[in-house]
Amino acid sequence: MASVRDEAPRFGVNYVPSRHWWYSWLEWDPVSILDDLRAVSSLGMDHIRVQLLWPVFQPDPAVVNRTALGRLAALMDLADHPDVRLDVSVSVLDGWLSGLTFLPAWLKGRSMITDEDVVRAELLLFDAVAEHVGGHPRFLGFDLGNELSVPNGDVTPDAGDTWAERLLGHCETIAPGGFHVNGVDHLPWFEARTFSPAGAATQGRASVLHCYPYWTGAIERYGPDGTGVLHLGEYMAELAEAYAERPGRPKWLQEFGASPVERPAESIPAWAETFVRNTLSSQGVRGCTWWGSHDIDRRYTAFVEYEYDLGLLTVDNEVKPTGARLAHLIEDLRANPVRAVxxxxxxxxxxxxxxxxxxxxxxxxxxxxxxxxxxxxxxxxxxxxxxxxxxxxxxxxx
Missing domain, CATH: 3.40.50 (Rossmann fold)
Structure with missing residues (x-):
């Protein structure tokens, strides 16, 4: 991710609260969140991406939940704690997360992209979030939402690109200079689904890449240690470069990770290091953000098995082997950066x-x-x- 503060590659995690997942907005536990963020920071990370469950933050198109906004502001303060110091990217319109759908009931089947009344409600939510945290020293910028092509597969790329351009422009108006992006998954890049690859490569402050060997089908196609798995991030970064208007446009590896569902757990640390190094060989890759910070607590039963074991940390904040490997890698890369090929x-x-x-x-x-x-x-x-x-x-x- 091209930082608003410097151009060196940055390293972070998609924060997954250890105690209550993102139901944390309802079961607020600042003590456990601070413990989590301390553990994340101890790995050498410099930023997190957080997810706002849309129905919680906007239960009605005309109403934004002030309690939830206050908790977001409190999380930003925790990220600014002297033991933490993590910048925060705020993903707002989260109707799809960890394989579960969280669209507001008031949508009633309307499109969040082409229905003008819905879009006006979305702008209201962004305004409220910006009012509460847009000036916070740890606010990195807005992410429009998580993988919005998944719940909006019937939207044409032209309509999706128009919507994204409008909302990203609004983000710049209400939070000038922020690192504002559209957090697309691989579908716009591979299938031009909902958003076009040209839009993904030109809109916002960076081209966002979600590079999962499992969800893209790469691990099935090439095998766990195949070139197409080890270099998937590099391929997607070069794909973004091909569509960009200028060489070296910033690229953010916003999500990547691996689960024991797809490969032996003991092989994940080595894969993670190789994957990061290969991806950074592409010009303009400014940040790598692992999914996710913590495993999902097994007391939650509705997630698919793939999602539970993606953390660098356990729910008790114990560092897992991949977390230790990435911490060592980050230290090494800050001293000896990968040079673009x-x-x-x-x-x-x-x-x-x-x-x-x-x-x-x-x-x-x-x-x-x-x-x-x-x-x-x-x-x-x-x-x-x-x-x-x-x-x-x-x-x-x-």
Whole structure:
């Protein structure tokens, strides 16, 4: 993530409260939250991403819950504690989180993207959040919402991009200079679902990447230690670079992680380090944010099995092996940053809107052959100035 404070790569976690998950907005426990944030900070992290459950914060289109807003402000204060010092990205319209749907009842089936009355209610919520925490020293910026293509799959990319541009512009108006982004998952990049890849690569302060070997299908396609799993983040970062208007646009690896459901638990720490190093080899990657900080307490029974064991910390704030490995890696990378690979050979992506793993196969095979390629859109192959600006001297076609 390109920080509003510096350009060095940053490291953080998607905060998952250890005691009450994000039901914490209702079961508020500042003591356990402070303990959690201390544990996160001890790993060397410098930021967290937090999730506002939309129905809790806005139970009616005309009403924003002041108690919830006060608890968000209190969380920001805890993040500013001398033992913590974590910046906070606030994801607002969270109707989809950890595999569960949290859309407000008052939507009544209306679109959160194309219904003007709903959009006005959303702007009201952003205004209220900005009023409470937009000036806080730990406020990093707004994330429009978590993986909004999932509950809005019937929205066209044109409509989605128009909506995102409007809301991101509003965020800049109410919280000038903030690191405002749209927290898309892999679907806009791979399928142009709800949002276009061009929109994801040009709107907001960074191109957001959610890179899960499991949910993208990469681990099934390539195997746990296949090139397509170890270099998935690098591929998606290069895909974002191909769609960007300027070389080196900031990219935020906003979510990545692995569960014992998909691979042996003892293999996750080594995968995590390799994945981070490979992703940082792409120009402009400004931050890596693991999902999530803590495991989910097993007293909650409604989550799919994949979600429970994703933490770097247990629910008792014990550091897990992946947490220890990433803490060591972060210390090393701050002393010895990964240098972006010079990519003078570029693979021309195939025509058509699908840029998913079918298009990625050739990218990964080139890596196996010792080439770390860039990606180029077909419409840019004759744009000499664009290619030169990216340092590309040779094109390979499918």
């Amino acid at each position: 010079e990519r003078d050979v570029a693979l021309v992506l195939p025509d058509g809107r699908d840029k998913g793993l079918e298009a990625a196969d050739r990218f990964f095979s080139l890596i196996d052959d010792g080439i770390r390629p860039a990606l180029v859109l077909p419409e840019h192959v004759h744009d000499a100035s664009r290619l030169a600006a990216r340092g590309i001297r040779e094109l390979i076609t499918y």
